[in-house]
Amino acid sequence: MTRSLLAALALVLACSTASAHSYKLGALEIGHPWARATPPTAPTAGAFLTVKNTGTTPDRLISITSPVASAVQVHETKMEGNVMRMRERDGGLEIPPGATVTLAPGNLHLMMMGLKEPFKQGDKVPVTLVFEKAGKIDVELVVVPIGATPKHDEHK
Numbered sequence: 001m002t003r004s005l006l007a008a009l010a011l012v013l014a015c016s017t018a019s020a021h022s023y024k025l026g027a028l029e030i031g032h033p034w035a036r037a038t039p040p041t042a043p044t045a046g047a048f049l050t051v052k053n054t055g056t057t058p059d060r061l062i063s064i065t066s067p068v069a070s071a072v073q074v075h076e077t078k079m080e081g082n083v084m085r086m087r088e089r090d091g092g093l094e095i096p097p098g099a100t101v102t103l104a105p106g107n108l109h110l111m112m113m114g115l116k117e118p119f120k121q122g123d124k125v126p127v128t129l130v131f132e133k134a135g136k137i138d139v140e141l142v143v144v145p146i147g148a149t150p151k152h153d154e155h156k
């Protein structure tokens, strides 16, 4: 089998488990949290998910923690001239009523800093999300191969 075929197969596997891989917390639905495998010495990793607010009031993601990272921040990627820059989003991440906020490569993401061990394909990485109103929930990031993107995620 070719390498790309294997990668495709891995994506299909990651996606087939994705339908069961969502969480409900009050009015919020957290969809398919995932991350990419990291090189052995990588100090950081991006993590991605969607948050849908089915309620009528805004909520806000105010804190993210993980036992495998020393800190987790919400980052925003922006073009400044020809340079892609990441910066921490101040004041957390607002989830407006009726909206789905998508964290995806090249855009918003969770930046996991000070990784205690590399992410390996197939790992389930525990992350705790705290929302201002809905409260706290534990989710698991599904780790896909380096460079891969699950097909159902919105990306450009």
Ligand SMILES: [Cu+2]
Binding pocket: 046, 075, 076, 086, 109, 110, 111
């Ligand atoms: Cu970042």
